[in-house]
Amino acid sequence: MDKFKEIRPIVLGVVKHKNKLLVSKGYDKIKKQEFYRCLGGGIEFLEKSDEALKREF
Numbered sequence: 400m401d402k403f404k405e406i407r408p409i410v411l412g413v414v415k416h417k418n419k420l421l422v423s424k425g426y427d428k429i430k431k432q433e434f435y436r437c438l439g440g441g442i443e444f445l446e447k448s449d450e451a452l453k454r455e456f
Contacts, residue, residue, distance in 0.1 A: 410448045411439035412456065 414421035414437075422435040440455040442448055 408442045408448075409439060410442055410452045410455065411437040412452050413437050 420437070422437055425434050425436065426432070427434055438456060439452060442451040446454075
C-alpha cells in the first residue's frame with residue numbers, strides 16, 4: 400500500500416469523564432516514540448461514520 404496513492408477515511412471519538420480522556424497508546428517505529436490518540440478506526444466502503452464509530456468502540 401502506497402500511502403500517497405490511497406486515502407483511507409477514519410473516524411475518532413472523544414470520551415471524557417471527570418476531566419480525563421480515554422485514549423489508546425501506540426508506538427511509531429519510524430520516529431521511535433510513543434503517541435496517544437482517541438479511539439476509532441477506518442470507515443468501510445459505504446459505511447456511515449456513526450456506524451463505523453459504534454463498530455470500532
